[in-house]
Amino acid sequence: MAHQVRAVVVREQGAPASVETVLVPDPGPGEVLVRVSSCGVCRTDLDHREVGGDAPFPVLLGHEAAGVVEAVGAGVTRVAPDDFVALNWRTACGSCRSCRRGRLWGCRAVRRADRPMTLPDGTPLSPVLGVGGFAEKTLVAEAQCVRIDPVVSPVVAGLLGCGVMAGFGAAVHTGGVGRGDSIAVIGCDGVGLAAVAGARVAGARRIVAVDADGRRLDLAERFGATGTVDSSRIDAVDGIRSLTGGLGADVVVDAVGTARTYRQACYARDLNGVVVLAAAPAPEATVELPLGDVFGRGGSLRASWHGDFLPSRDVPALLDLYLQGRFDLRAFLGEKIALDDVETALGRMRFGGDVLRPVVLM
Ligand SMILES: [Zn+2]
Ligand SMILES: [Zn+2]
Structure with missing residues (x-):
């Protein structure tokens, strides 16, 4: 019936x-x-x-x-x-x-x-x-x-x-952010904010949030950002570097997914850093990068499909963190x-x- x-x-x-x-x-x-x-x-x-x-x-x-x-x-x-x-x-x-x-x-x-x-x-x-x-x-x-x-x-x-897992997983699973690491998150929509919150749970030492909207940056601070960059006023790469001791971040999450933000992510990472593309780009988007810069920084450029999320593992784990007041x-x-x-x-x-x-x- x-x-x-x-x-x-x-x-x-x-x-x-x-x-x-x-x-x-x-x-x-x-x-x-x-x-x-x-x-x-x-x-x-x-x-x-x-x-x-x-x-x-x-x-x-x-x-x-x-x-x-x-x-x-x-x-x-x-x-x-x-x-x-x-x-x-x-x-x-x-x-x-x-x-x-x-x-x-x-x-x-x-x-x-x-x-x-x-x-x-x-x-x-x-x-x-x-x-x-x-x-x-x-x-x-x-x-x-x-x-x-x-x-x-x-x-x-x-x-x-969906969105919370995509952001949390981009930082924690795909980016592998952990205790003592620095992370920058470009774009503070729901996915970006979840990446910030995930990095805090994972024990990141510095969490830099980047957005052109001040209200979103205020939210990012509530979710655990230790520093913010208003990209309507400051170059994102310069801003991230200045908040990470001049070095760049160990993990940079691009939660926007445009050629411009991806390039910023690539240049805002420290040596051996990881770039995570966490937003689906427009089909026609392309990016050109000097291969010498890719090689010279080492590390890796990764894409995160829905935060490399595994429901049977991650749903109970996040709900436990929530019930303990940690997420x-x-x-x-x-x-x-x-x-x-x-x-x-x-x-x-x-x-x-x-x-x-x-x-x-x-
Ligand atoms: Zn969704
Ligand atoms: Zn299968």
């Missing part, structure tokens, strides 16, 4: 997101039906509305979600009805080459529910990143669920599905909104908007 729910759908490219009736099937083998409690609004949702994703329209938006398991399909062992779960779009298949080598965060054979959610006329929907969290219920693959402690608020748990997930939360407000939130995001996450409560 299909479940009739309210959900946020985009019918065609660029069309406004609207709340519609959607049919969600009962879970088949390996699938889980989740009653969504909350779902954060992310820039990726806006991108799916504006340009589409890798699946056709109509699209079911939302992917930073948490909720309660309502039913499970045959063979599901990881979760059971009434479990509280965070949903993820990154999954590990366990059998591809990356997984077999123990690099589960590099898995590209992601798991999704097979049965389609549809409009009432039977038109199949493409859930964003296989989640479709702006819905009263959604259908996902078992591997997309991580069971979590019900003492955690769902609005907090949902945050761990303030609540500080990433913006306003709480309803399903009907998603289009307004996306519109605001399009014009810069707030750094903190608006979250839909069901």
